[in-house]
Amino acid sequence: MKPEKKLTRRQMLRSAAQAAGAIGAAAVIGKLTALHATAEPRVWQLDPEKCVACGLCATECVLPTSAVKCVHAFDICGYCDYCTGFLEVYAQECNQAAENQLCPTNAIIRRFVHEPYFEYEIDVERCVGCGKCVEGCRAFGNASLYLQVFHDRCVNCNQCRIATVCPAMAFERVPASQPYKARKQYFTPPKPADGEAT
Amino acid sequence: MNRAIASNFQGFSRKGCRLWAVGCGRNIPQRSIFRNPTTRLQPTAYSLQPIFCVAVILALSLVLSAPAFAAPTEPPTAFEGGYVKPETIEPAGPGPLWPYVDVAVMVAFLAVGTMFLHWMRSRRAVWLLSIAALAYFGFFRHGCVCAVGAVQNIALTLGQGGEAYAVPIPVLATFAIPLVWALFAGRVFCGAVCPLGAIQDIVHLKSFRVPAWLDAGLGLFAPAVLLAAVLLAALDAMFIVCKFDPFVGFFRLSGPAAVLLAGGAVLALGVVVGRPYCRWACPYGVLLGAAGRLSRRPPLSISPTPCVTCRLCERVCPVNAIVAPTPAGPVDESARRRARRAMAVAVLSLPVLAVVGAVSGALAGPAVSRVHPAVRSAERIAADQHAAPDAISDETRAARRAKTEDQLLQRADDVRRQFVWGTAIAASLLGLAAGGKLIWLSRRRRNELYEADPARCVSCARCYTACPVQRRYEDGMALSEAMKAGKNEQDKSKTGKIDLDDRNRQCSKRHGERRVCDSVQDQGKRPCRRY
Numbered sequence: 243m244k245p246e247k248k249l250t251r252r253q254m255l256r257s258a259a260q261a262a263g264a265i266g267a268a269a270v271i272g273k274l275t276a277l278h279a280t281a282e283p284r285v286w287q288l289d290p291e292k293c294v295a296c297g298l299c300a301t302e303c304v305l306p307t308s309a310v311k312c313v314h315a316f317d318i319c320g321y322c323d324y325c326t327g328f329l330e331v332y333a334q335e336c337n338q339a340a341e342n343q344l345c346p347t348n349a350i351i352r353r354f355v356h357e358p359y360f361e362y363e364i365d366v367e368r369c370v371g372c373g374k375c376v377e378g379c380r381a382f383g384n385a386s387l388y389l390q391v392f393h394d395r396c397v398n399c400n401q402c403r404i405a406t407v408c409p410a411m412a413f414e415r416v417p418a419s420q421p422y423k424a425r426k427q428y429f430t431p432p433k434p435a436d437g438e439a440t
Numbered sequence: 441m442n443r444a445i446a447s448n449f450q451g452f453s454r455k456g457c458r459l460w461a462v463g464c465g466r467n468i469p470q471r472s473i474f475r476n477p478t479t480r481l482q483p484t485a486y487s488l489q490p491i492f493c494v495a496v497i498l499a500l501s502l503v504l505s506a507p508a509f510a511a512p513t514e515p516p517t518a519f520e521g522g523y524v525k526p527e528t529i530e531p532a533g534p535g536p537l538w539p540y541v542d543v544a545v546m547v548a549f550l551a552v553g554t555m556f557l558h559w560m561r562s563r564r565a566v567w568l569l570s571i572a573a574l575a576y577f578g579f580f581r582h583g584c585v586c587a588v589g590a591v592q593n594i595a596l597t598l599g600q601g602g603e604a605y606a607v608p609i610p611v612l613a614t615f616a617i618p619l620v621w622a623l624f625a626g627r628v629f630c631g632a633v634c635p636l637g638a639i640q641d642i643v644h645l646k647s648f649r650v651p652a653w654l655d656a657g658l659g660l661f662a663p664a665v666l667l668a669a670v671l672l673a674a675l676d677a678m679f680i681v682c683k684f685d686p687f688v689g690f691f692r693l694s695g696p697a698a699v700l701l702a703g704g705a706v707l708a709l710g711v712v713v714g715r716p717y718c719r720w721a722c723p724y725g726v727l728l729g730a731a732g733r734l735s736r737r738p739p740l741s742i743s744p745t746p747c748v749t750c751r752l753c754e755r756v757c758p759v760n761a762i763v764a765p766t767p768a769g770p771v772d773e774s775a776r777r778r779a780r781r782a783m784a785v786a787v788l789s790l791p792v793l794a795v796v797g798a799v800s801g802a803l804a805g806p807a808v809s810r811v812h813p814a815v816r817s818a819e820r821i822a823a824d825q826h827a828a829p830d831a832i833s834d835e836t837r838a839a840r841r842a843k844t845e846d847q848l849l850q851r852a853d854d855v856r857r858q859f860v861w862g863t864a865i866a867a868s869l870l871g872l873a874a875g876g877k878l879i880w881l882s883r884r885r886r887n888e889l890y891e892a893d894p895a896r897c898v899s900c901a902r903c904y905t906a907c908p909v910q911r912r913y914e915d916g917m918a919l920s921e922a923m924k925a926g927k928n929e930q931d932k933s934k935t936g937k938i939d940l941d942d943r944n945r946q947c948s949k950r951h952g953e954r955r956v957c958d959s960v961q962d963q964g965k966r967p968c969r970r971y
Contacts, residue, residue, distance in 0.1 A: 263731075267619075270598070271612075271616065273598065274597060274598070274612055282536060283536045283539045283610065285533060291842075292842060294837050294838040296834040304692055304696070306694045313530070314528065314529075316525040316526050317528070320513030320515055320516070355521075361526075366529065392531050393532065394532065394534075395531075396533070397692060398584060399584050399682060400584045400586075400590075400679055400682045401589075401682035403683065403696075406678045406813070409817065409834035409835040409837075409838055410838030411814070411838075412838075418533065418536040419536065421530075421532075422530045424528060
């Protein structure tokens with residue numbers, strides 16, 4: 243004869259816990275499903291408008307050489323002869339000599355186009371993402387040099403290590419279909435705030 | 441003043457340096473000098489003067505960082521000589537399909553691992569599978585996104601309302617599938633799929649038995665990590681599980697020295713103590729353990745046929761997950777009274793622990809909130825209010841440039857308030873977890889055989905290698921025969937007529953002179969002896 247099934251207190255508690263767990267899990271998954279409308283994979287990117295080129299990108303990335311590198315938007319570059327993103331403050335000549343260059347790794351290649359234009363190209367292999375040129379170009383030029391996370395190098399950590407220390411909070415998770423925050427337009431300086439001396 | 445300097449520097453870039461030179465008191469033929477790299481400026485006073493000007497103004501610009509400083513130059517549109525502007529480099533990433541591939545591979549690993557574990561019952565196969573998982577998820581995919589960290593993505597989505605961040609479906613699947621799997625087949629994920637578990641499993645040589653009290657105490661660290669991870673992710677502070685992941689640096693073959701050293705230390709400990717990270721720090725293990733405990737099935741049956749209670753498995757289990765049989769016969773009355781008192785203390789301590797947790801959490805909230813970048817920035821901004829212009833922090837510089845100082849200070853206040861509530865809730869939940877653990881430990885246990893605790897077993901299958909019944913099966917006896925033999929043994933043990941010599945022979949057959957069965961009691965009469 244089959245023994246009669248008796249529900250012990252322990253079994254009842256276990257069943258109640260199972261039910262509660264199942265309901266809770268269903269609630270969480272339901273809520274997430276309701277929210278995931280735009281749920282495509284995310285990647286890390288930094289907003290060049292917020293970036294202050296503090297230099298932490300070069301040192302904080304988990305990769306031996308940072309995945310953050312300088313991008314040059316040729317469309318908005320002024321092709322300046324005297325490029326403040328290229329030259330040291332105390333540069334005595336405007337050429338590629340090491341003592342005149344702002345870039346510590348000689349990653350900016352300067353080429354003469356024609357009078358009075360010069361092209362500046364970033365050698366990605368040499369760039370370490372220190373942002374020295376970014377600050378120089380932004381201070382006096384068109385801000386056509388800016389930092390971006392290069393997605394062919396980035397290992398896309400779930401938590402970007404640079405993002406945890408970025409003083410400008412410029413790092414964010416962006417949809418993988420639009421992985422770059424490029425400066426596409428000619429840089430226009432914001433209007434001066436009210437009360438600022440003119 | 442700012443704009444005056446800015447206008448002075450209109451001609452700084454393309455249009456030559458005439459204005460600049462005038463501004464510095466010299467009208468020298470700058471352009472020709474700059475165009476011809478061979479011409480050197482003489483290092484005399486007149487050349488130093490403009491340089492000094494530039495230095496001062498660059499420094500000022502960096503310090504004041506007013507947007508009005510930027511003096512844009514109209515980008516040239518047409519060039520002579522057929523020059524074409526190069527394209528801006530934007531290298532493509534590995535593609536959005538990879539996360540889906542990872543989920544598919546994970547499901548495949550889970551399925552194969554379950555097969556190896558429950559049907560093939562082969563430690564070697566499970567071990568090889570975990571090596572493959574280490575190679576794929578660890579070294580090939582660099583360990584991101586993993587199920588261990590995915591709980592944070594979900595907390596972030598739920599905490600921030602899904603607008604700032606919506607959890608991608610592959611990440612949701614990475615989180616949910618091993619949990620659902622654990623309901624039916626135990627923590628196969630830990631033993632066969634997780635690269636963090638695999639790297640610890642490889643280095644593990646000998647299990648040093650951690651005292652039960654220490655194991656239980658350290659075991660509370662894992663729920664604390666889970667609660668902290670959920671809290672910090674939900675408030676968008678940071679993902680601590682990822683930031684302090686001890687092994688991901690090995691997978692990437694690079695990383696901060698401190699984290700790599702910590703990972704090395706955990707691995708070194710893992711040589712003699714099985715899977716220290718999994719047992720005492722893994723936040724996902726807490727959830728998997730809960731799922732395992734809820735499931736109706738045992739995570740695995742240590743012997744393919746009924747257990748002969750030889751205790752060999754208990755010694756090889758790296759995570760202390762094998763529960764010994766409780767003594768048969770009536771329970772001593774004083775022991776029962778003691779157990780009841782312990783249970784009463786545990787039940788009464790539950791609300792006390794919860795309240796203590798809530799109060800201490802609320803008190804610690806403002807201090808904890810400093811891990812949030814907005815709070816950190818706001819503190820810097822507040823400190824820089826009266827600082828000299830050349831001494832302000834990058835945070836202040838960024839906020840002043842973006843004109844978000846007030847916004848940030850306001851946000852920091854909100855975040856601090858959220859943290860007071862959040863840490864109070866998290867700490868009180870931790871108190872409840874501690875109380876629940878006390879109750880769990882002081883409950884009355886009844887099991888007749890050596891069983892794997894579903895909450896702690898990580899499905900590494902080491903116990904299979906130790907089990908003499910399993911060994912007999914591996915030695916060539918067909919499974920059906922082994923099961924028949926086991927069935928006989930079980931029948932004997934039920935009738936109390938188990939053949940002790942037979943059992944000892946099994947042990948000695950495998951372990952020679954080693955004293956392996958010293959605690960196996962034959963109805964409480966005599967222990968197994970050295971053979």
